[in-house]
Amino acid sequence: MLTFDFDAETMWLSRDPLNARRPALLSQGTYGAKVGVPRILELLREQELPATFFVPGWTADRHPDKLLAIVEAGHEVGHHGYDHVWPDLDKPEEEEAEFVRGLEALDRVAGIRPKGYRCPAGETTDRLLPLLMKYGLQYDSSYMDDVFPYVHRMPDGSDGPVELPWSWSLDDVPFTVYSLRNQRPIQTNEHILSIWKAEFREIYRWGGLFDLINHPQAIGRPSRLALLREFIEYVRGFPNVWFATGSEVAAACLAHHHARKAEA
Template identity: 40%
Template sequence: MALSFDVDNETAPFCQNTTSPGYIAQAHYGARVGLPRIMSLLKEHRARASFFVPAVSILLTPEAIEAVQAEGHEIGLHGWIHERCGDLAEGEESELAERSAAVLRRYTGLAPRGMRTPWWDVSGRTVPIARHLGLMYDSSMMADDEPYEVLDRGERTGVVEIPVAWIRDDAPYFPDDPAARQVLAPRQVLQIWKDEFDGARADGGLFQLTLHPHVIGRRSRALILRELLAYIDSRPGVWFATHEEVARHTGSRLGITPAIESDIIRSGSSA
């Protein structure tokens, strides 16, 4: 069970040049209410998770990231301000990745071990940048149900991919935009995720879930997260693992040597 949260908060409107106080307040719900509610649920079920955080989210609410780290959860890269990699020039993508890693290192004291690209948008430069940063894994692509090694132009990279999927993401079911109509009730989504988990457990494989504090943190949606965690917790033989732990486990099976941190990350240079 690889549970993850993308802590987008205000970067969700900012990255789209939206400065309306109403939209910003809607996104700030994630830091103000959603994240504390999620942290309580995870503690209740003794479940560890991975939190992917844009650097700007860290700068806006550093105390929230401190609380996440204090509970033993992993914190990974999620861009600078939730930008799309495909919209960036080569130098821009690399610069923002390095700046983001420096911010994460400054506020956590640890080098990031993995990343999730904003919007799950990956350019031809993204994997080389991940290797340059010394990352063990990425969690942005969808080529399998199970973790696999990413290739770059046919060559092994040593980067483990922990695949995501829209069916295991809360955002498509519960859109922020009122014009994008919510088509399923929370309990219908709960059933989909239960079925996905049951399938993964039957295969002895991975159940990975991507959630957002400003989305899943609403009361009726937090309720189904509680029920899902209780359902999973009641099944024997389930390992609640961070994405880093999944990457290490996969790497050991594939003969991958963990990446070495780059000088950029080791130096702890600030943004």
């Protein structure tokens, strides 16, 4: 899976509301919309590959032309909250309101009813799965507990949404963004490629899911786009690799799950 978290300015606004008064800081997110998304769409078109873009409602409202360009290019759009905020463990009403607001924005701007969800910044609560079920989403990509897609089991024993696991090592931000939480060095393309290639080789050997997470404001930089192109070409050197959207992987997982249940 090639996935892109199109956070735009929400990556910075969600960490400190005062960042709204820091235009140079916010411009990192603006770059993702202004330059990153068009260049990524160009690369995907060149490579003839599908992708899933997880888009916060705020981004849909502020950058509707880029959301529509993603849709018109034939890519999947997933739910990514509204303000890209971390849910408060003690405020379930606020969590649901944020969830619903994001759904409403995607529908209002582009007529999208997403099939999948990814939590912002890897932060969620134990209320997430019931919310996904309540609002009819088919899959989630928030958990990091496997390399194979699987079906969640709800407390009553029924099937929940499909999970498409991810890992921080397959996310571009820890390697490429300087001041997200704490100051850290920016890594070279060679360093990032060495990790992604090693992870891919072993996940391929296992027959698992390689869920790559990129952000337009990070991977959309000129040299990082070259990195992504080089990695795609590396992956294409392996036989029988399936490049698929989140909803396609979830559908395949469900079909396998139901077949196993029928055999049991």
